[in-house]
Structure formats: C-alpha cells, structure tokens
Amino acid sequence: MKRFNWISPVWLLLIAIVSLQFGAASAKSIFDELDPLAMAWLRMLISTPILLAIARPRLRQRSRAEWRDVLCYGLILGVMNFAIYQAMARIPIGIAVTIEFLGPLAIAFAGIRKLRDVVWVLLAGVGVVLLGWSPTESLDWAGVGFALLAACCWAGYIMISVRVGRAWSGISGVAVGSIVGAVLFAGPGIAAAGPAVLDWRILGMAALVAVCSSAIPYALEMIALRSLRPSVFGIMQSLEPAMAALMALLLLNEALTPPEWLAIACVVAASAGAAWSQELRTPPAAG
Numbered sequence: 001m002k003r004f005n006w007i008s009p010v011w012l013l014l015i016a017i018v019s020l021q022f023g024a025a026s027a028k029s030i031f032d033e034l035d036p037l038a039m040a041w042l043r044m045l046i047s048t049p050i051l052l053a054i055a056r057p058r059l060r061q062r063s064r065a066e067w068r069d070v071l072c073y074g075l076i077l078g079v080m081n082f083a084i085y086q087a088m089a090r091i092p093i094g095i096a097v098t099i100e101f102l103g104p105l106a107i108a109f110a111g112i113r114k115l116r117d118v119v120w121v122l123l124a125g126v127g128v129v130l131l132g133w134s135p136t137e138s139l140d141w142a143g144v145g146f147a148l149l150a151a152c153c154w155a156g157y158i159m160i161s162v163r164v165g166r167a168w169s170g171i172s173g174v175a176v177g178s179i180v181g182a183v184l185f186a187g188p189g190i191a192a193a194g195p196a197v198l199d200w201r202i203l204g205m206a207a208l209v210a211v212c213s214s215a216i217p218y219a220l221e222m223i224a225l226r227s228l229r230p231s232v233f234g235i236m237q238s239l240e241p242a243m244a245a246l247m248a249l250l251l252l253n254e255a256l257t258p259p260e261w262l263a264i265a266c267v268v269a270a271s272a273g274a275a276w277s278q279e280l281r282t283p284p285a286a287g
Contacts, residue, residue, distance in 0.1 A: 009224035013236045016220040021243045023213030024097070025251040028088050030205050034196050036085035041189025042197075042206035043081060044182040047214035048175065054219055057172030066167045073157070073164045073173060074180020080153035082185065083146045090143025092254050094245025095131060098267050099147035101241050102128070103154035105267070108234075108274035120273040127266030130259050171218045178214070234275030238268050 027039050034042075087096040102124070109121050164173040196202050225233060241264045248254035256264075 009226070009228040010232070010236065012220045012224040013228065013233065014239075016217040016224070017236070017239055017243050018247075019212045019216040019220075021093075021097075021240065021247040022251070023209045023211075024084075024088065024093055024244060025247040026205065026212065027085060027209045028093060028248070029252060030202060031085075031089045033199075034202050034206070035192035035194075036089045037082055037185070038189050038193035038196065039206060039209065040078070040081040040085045041182065041185045042193070042203070043210045043213060044078060044178050044185065045189075046207050046210035048178040048182050050211065050215040051171060051175035051178055051218060054215070055170055055172040055175040057168060057176055059176075062167075069160060069163045070168060070173055070176050071180055073160050074177035075184060076153050076156050076160060077174075077177045078181030078185050080150050080157060081181070083150035083153060087143045087146035087150060090140035091147065092245070092256060092260070093248035093252070094241060094254070094256055094264055095260060096143065096147045096150075097244035098127065098131065098241040098264050099144060100150040100154060101267055101271060102148075103151035104158055104237075105271055105274065106151075107155050107158050108271070117274070120270045123266050123273065124270035127263040127270065130263035130266065171222050174218055232275075235272045238271035238275065242268050 027036075027043070031039070084096060084100055087099070105124055109124075161173070164177070167173075168176065190197065221233075245254075245256055245261070245264055249256070
C-alpha cells in the first residue's frame with residue numbers, strides 16, 4: 001500500500017470512480033450474451049479471491065453477532081449487484097445509477113436538522129421529477145423498480161457497514177461478504193449463465209468487470225480513506241451518476257436527453273451539498 005503514498009487520495013478516489021463505472025459499462029456491453037444475474041454472480045465469484053488476498057481477514061474467534069452481521073452484509077451486497085445490473089439492462093446506465101444514488105441520499109437527508117439543508121432535499125426532488133418527466137421513449141418501469149431496489153439495498157448496505165466495519169477491519173468485511181453473495185447466488189447464477197459460463201471470451205469480460213468494479217475501487221477507497229475526510233469522500237462519490245452516464249456515452253453510445261443530464265446534475269449537486277452540510281454539522285474531533 002505504501003507505493004501509493006505519492007498519489008493524492010483525491011486522485012485515488014477519482015480513479016476508483018472511473019474504474020467502477022468503466023466496469024459497469026463493460027458489463028452492459030455483453031448483456032446480450034450473458035444474463036445480468038449471471039454477470040452479478042461472476043463479478044462476486046471472481047472478485048472474491050482478489051479481495052481475500054488484499055484483505056486477509058481474520059476468520060477465527062469471531063462472535064455469532066459478527067458472523068450474523070457479515071452474512072446480512074453479503075446478502076445485501078449480492079441483491080444490490082443483482083438489482084443494479086437488472087436495472088442497467090433495461091434503462092440507461094446514467095439513469096440507473098442516479099436512481100440508485102437516492103439510497104445514500106436518503107440516509108444523508110435523515111440527519112438533516114437545519115432549514116438551510118432542506119435545499120438539498122428539494123434539489124434531489126427536482127432531479128427525480130425530471131427523470132420521471134424525461135421524454136425518453138418507452139422508459140422501462142421494471143428497470144426503474146430494480147434501480148429503486150438497488151437504492152434500498154445501498155441504504156441498508158451503508159447502515160450495516162457501520163457494524164461490520166467495527167468488527168472487520170479494512171475491506172475484510174467486503175471480502176467475506178463477497179463469499180456470502182457468491183455462495184447464495186451460485187445456483188441462480190449458474191442457471192442464468194448456461195453455456196456462456198464455459199465461453200472464455202465472456203469469462204474474460206466478467207473478470208475485467210470484477211477487477212474494475214470491485215477489486216480496484218475497494219482497494220483504492222481503502223487507501224484514500226486513511227487520509228481523506230468523510231465529507232470529501234462523500235462529495236467525490238457524488239460524481240458517480242455523472243461518471244456512469246459519461247462512461248455509457250463513450251463505451252456504449254448511450255446518449256441522454258438534456259432533461260436527463262439536468263436530473264443527474266441535480267442529484268449530484270444534492271449529494272455533494274448534503275456531504276458538505278454533514279461536514280458543517282460534525283464537530284471537530286478532540287486531539
């Protein structure tokens with residue numbers, strides 16, 4: 001990890017965001033050949049040994065509560081991956097990620113105590129209205145539903161991460177959670193993949209997605225968070241919907257309408273503003 005000390009943590013986080021959304025666009029590029037459920041399972045299956053090698057989690061002498069939390073964490077992680085890929089298969093990636101981002105936004109808005117912070121709620125609401133009003137032809141409402149399921153899972157993921165993070169250091173919780181997700185979704189994943197699971201070209205793409213969407217982002221985020229304030233981390237993560245739309249445009253030629261771009265901008269601004277407000281509400285740590 002010391003080899004990254006010369007790189008700004010902000011740049012590390014930006015690389016992680018680009019890598020994550022590049023992986024998402026790469027995954028969608030082969031949805032015609034590989035079912036989204038199979039891709040979600042292969043992503044967890046392939047990324048698990050990489051994450052285990054990085055994290056090297058301590059498995060012995062764990063309490064029943066710690067195992068219960070990490071099992072729930074793995075279940076939520078698996079459902080979230082499944083839901084967002086199902087959404088991306090039906091609606092533009094930028095819109096899917098923007099809707100998914102409503103999950104962490106809801107968590108941030110739950111802590112609002114001052115009237116000035118209501119502006120971020122209103123801004124996010126404008127973004128949601130613009131997405132619903134967007135003139136995109138035949139917006140798949142099943143895709144919207146899957147994106148909302150992913151948003152709920154992301155909110156649950158954040159809340160349970162607090163408990164998992166206390167007991168499982170670094171990304172060890174993510175590594176063990178990936179094992180849980182890969183095991184739970186093995187049956188449906190293999191059935192959905194069918195003969196495609198034996199195609200080395202598709203397996204190569206799945207490996208690329210696993211590395212870009214899981215291994216690289218989690219590792220770089222772990223390094224960046226050692227010297228980055230949580231508020232800055234939140235503001236940087238706010239770029240994800242816009243980066244998702246940009247990657248989809250560059251790799252898949254998935255163009256959005258001006259109202260959709262404006263909706264994404266509203267959600268990005270609301271998320272960044274909520275993170276900034278959280279910084280103002282949090283008292284400085286003693287010492």
